[in-house]
Amino acid sequence: MNTAHDPLENLLKADALAMREGYIDDAGFTKRVVAAMPAHSRLSRAARIGVPLAFTLVASTVVMCCTAAGSLAVDAFMDLATETVTANAVGLLLVIAVVIGVSASNLTGDA
Amino acid sequence: MAFVASDSRTAPAGFTDSDLIARAMRGDDRNAFAELVRRHQSTLRASLRKMTGGQIELADDIAQETFILAWKNIRHFRFEAKFSTWLYRIAFNAWQSEVRKKHELLMDEDKMPEPEAVESEAAHTGMKRDLARAMEGLSDGERNAILQCYYNDLSHDEAAYVLGIPLGTVKTNILKAKEKMRARLAAYEAEGKGMAA
Numbered sequence: 670m671n672t673a674h675d676p677l678e679n680l681l682k683a684d685a686l687a688m689r690e691g692y693i694d695d696a697g698f699t700k701r702v703v704a705a706m707p708a709h710s711r712l713s714r715a716a717r718i719g720v721p722l723a724f725t726l727v728a729s730t731v732v733m734c735c736t737a738a739g740s741l742a743v744d745a746f747m748d749l750a751t752e753t754v755t756a757n758a759v760g761l762l763l764v765i766a767v768v769i770g771v772s773a774s775n776l777t778g779d780a
Numbered sequence: 781m782a783f784v785a786s787d788s789r790t791a792p793a794g795f796t797d798s799d800l801i802a803r804a805m806r807g808d809d810r811n812a813f814a815e816l817v818r819r820h821q822s823t824l825r826a827s828l829r830k831m832t833g834g835q836i837e838l839a840d841d842i843a844q845e846t847f848i849l850a851w852k853n854i855r856h857f858r859f860e861a862k863f864s865t866w867l868y869r870i871a872f873n874a875w876q877s878e879v880r881k882k883h884e885l886l887m888d889e890d891k892m893p894e895p896e897a898v899e900s901e902a903a904h905t906g907m908k909r910d911l912a913r914a915m916e917g918l919s920d921g922e923r924n925a926i927l928q929c930y931y932n933d934l935s936h937d938e939a940a941y942v943l944g945i946p947l948g949t950v951k952t953n954i955l956k957a958k959e960k961m962r963a964r965l966a967a968y969e970a971e972g973k974g975m976a977a
Binding site: 681698708 | 813822827830840852930
């Protein structure tokens with residue numbers, strides 16, 4: 670369609686051009702933006718998930734070793750290692766699945 | 781996507797937008813990003829002023845929020861669109877979020893300044909004033925499509941990316957908007973002639 674003689678088209682283009690050509694003075698705007706810019710995190714996304722996860726695993730291990738829960742976990746690992754299906758083993762698998770699921774959803778949610 | 785990044789405006793220092801983005805991405809270079817803000821602030825603020833119906837303070841707040849979001853997410857910029865188009869997308873989403881937050885309607889006449897005040901620079905002529913009035917009668921989707929394609933000078937593809945809607949919807953909205961605006965402008969013209977007679 671030839672728009673050269675379309676008054677609406679010409680009017681819109683002229684108005685838009687006037688808007689784009691009218692320079693808005695910075696007047697401290699850039700300074701305000703830079704002042705409000707947060708520092709970028711130095712950690713990668715994987716590290717942001719991995720570091721808390723590692724701390725959680727270490728803390729859980731310490732707690733398990735210092736309490737009765739430790740023997741349950743050891744039993745569960747032994748059951749899994751010998752491919753014996755017990756309530757302990759199933760529970761441990763569930764906990765591992767939840768930890769992996771939460772980590773994965775955090776990673777994808779970040780993207 | 782059918783459009784490709786081609787932001788190659790050269791800064792006085794000789795850096796293109798792409799150079800500055802790369803520096804901000806890799807080196808966490810705040811000065812490089814500040815230069816990007818300096819280059820794009822005028823067009824983005826003007827676009828937001830149009831989008832918000834001339835609410836200058838609100839437009840500047842959203843522009844500031846847009847640049848901060850762009851800084852936070854600069855590592856996700858993939859050079860698939862121009863930097864300015866990416867900014868328009870962030871700005872549009874920020875504006876939409878602002879609208880939702882305040883439960884405002886884009887074209888709520890009670891809360892918007894009068895077109896004459898809004899378009900103080902643009903509405904010198906009667907035709908331009910009529911154009912502003914005609915735009916008020918558009919739906920949000922139609923108005924957004926006109927703003928992106930004409931005022932932000934984007935292609936239909938780019939407007940679809942900014943607005944987050946299918947290309948076909950952009951084209952339909954443009955057609956419908958222009959149809960409505962033509963009818964309104966014709967009515968204003970007839971009114972004017974009637975008054976003069």
